[in-house]
Amino acid sequence: MRLSCEVIRDLLPLYYDKVCSKESSSLIEEHLANCPQCVDELKKLKMDFENPTISDGKVKLMENISAKWNKDKRVSFTKGSMLISALAAMICFISYNVIGAEVLPDGTLVEPFGLIPIGYIFVLIFIISLICNFIFLKKYKIKTK
Numbered sequence: 001m002r003l004s005c006e007v008i009r010d011l012l013p014l015y016y017d018k019v020c021s022k023e024s025s026s027l028i029e030e031h032l033a034n035c036p037q038c039v040d041e042l043k044k045l046k047m048d049f050e051n052p053t054i055s056d057g058k059v060k061l062m063e064n065i066s067a068k069w070n071k072d073k074r075v076s077f078t079k080g081s082m083l084i085s086a087l088a089a090m091i092c093f094i095s096y097n098v099i100g101a102e103v104l105p106d107g108t109l110v111e112p113f114g115l116i117p118i119g120y121i122f123v124l125i126f127i128i129s130l131i132c133n134f135i136f137l138k139k140y141k142i143k144t145k
């Protein structure tokens with residue numbers, strides 16, 4: 001039985017997915033043996049399945065969005081930690097000034113709750129966040145060029 005190319009081409013996706021009956025696939029194979037055009041059609045089908053060109057643009061777009069989102073997340077994270085550490089450092093120093101420190105007669109500084117070292121730690125965190133923020137922004141600018 002000789003089927004028309006049109007019928008074969010309708011069946012090719014099913015043949016490719018191996019969901020058609022044995023009889024159909026043997027008919028298709030028989031046809032493919034004598035019809036180079038349909039073999040080409042099957043090759044095209046394979047290429048379409050293996051390299052989905054339609055979604056290429058979409059994939060790129062998704063990558064851009066996720067890159068931007070990651071960048072935003074990082075920048076807002078560093079900005080947030082900058083703000084929090086600056087605020088915490090300020091609170092430490094202000095409360096230190098409010099509570100006050102005492103210098104003992106032997107010269108040792110008695111400070112409440114170790115506010116000064118904690119304050120300096122927050123200042124350090126603030127500086128690190130500032131540098132990270134700067135690096136992230138710079139990286140992003142290079143990427144978008």
Ligand SMILES: [Zn+2]
Nearest residue numbers: 005008035038
């Ligand atoms: Zn054919």
